[in-house]
Amino acid sequence: MDLQSVAPSLKAAIENGLLADISVDTEEAIAFDSVTLLPPVTAPEKIFCIGVNYANRNAEYKDGSAAPTKPSVFIRFPDSLTGHNQPLIRPPESHQLDYEGEIVVVIGKAGRRISRENAFEHIAGLTIMNEGTLRDWVRHAKFNVTQGKNFVHSGSMGPWMVSADEFSSAALEDMHISTRVNGELRQHDTSASMMFPITFIIEYLSTFCELKPGDIIATGTPNGAGARFDPPIYLKPGDIVEVEVEGVGVLSNGVEDEQV
Secondary structure, three states: OOHHHOOOOHHHHHHOOOHHHOOOOHHHOOOHHHOOOOOOOOOOOOEEEEEOOEHHHHHHOOOOOOOOOOOEEEEOOHHHEEOOOOOEEEOOOOOOEEOOEEEEEEEOOOEOOOOHHHHHHHEEEEEEEEOOEEHHHHHOEOOEOOHHHOOOOOEEEEEEEEEHHHOOOOHHHOOEEEEEEOOEEEEEEEHHHEOOOHHHHHHHHHHHOOEOOOOEEEOOOOOOOHHHOOOOOOOOOOOEEEEEEOOOEEEEEEEEEOOO
């Protein structure tokens, strides 16, 4: 099946309630290694990221701060992300490119002031993000991480979206996530450690804005990012980063220097 005969993009399929109409005839299947995977949603209206959302990640800062009562929120731009098996780009302005493996929610149904009890029905599916960060650039100002989160192709998303009907609402509350760099396990935790569960995040964000089909919510990263080692271990060209989320798959990316 030519999927574009159903909808021109995954976002359009979500917006028009056509996910159930998308299927693949195995006789017409295309070899996986012959295609280039883009981020599952290439043009989301909003990409929200939740900062310091795992309890042990807050402790990892070693600043004596109490657990937050409200989530930290920032945004990314679509072109800051690339797809599965595409390189993360280290810019010439900084060699402090770091990894952050995250569980990602794709919104399926628009809503404002969505209650936690109804949040699951607004999810189209789940995907994975490596929320790549230029560490020195997130420290350019006191309350601003935007610069260090939005270098072009510094992060990635994919490899695909798994539809919400493949998960129970309870599964979202205890889903394993791991990050490996060159095969070495660097991050491992479950969503049970989130200080702000996925349903709470949807409720909170939808209080001040309307969540729309195709909107992206990256839900935070466990401890173990490269910046937290002593000395820090940042990504360099030739590294391979894999982020694995239970029930979703593995997002894999190499690292290259930007050609300027």
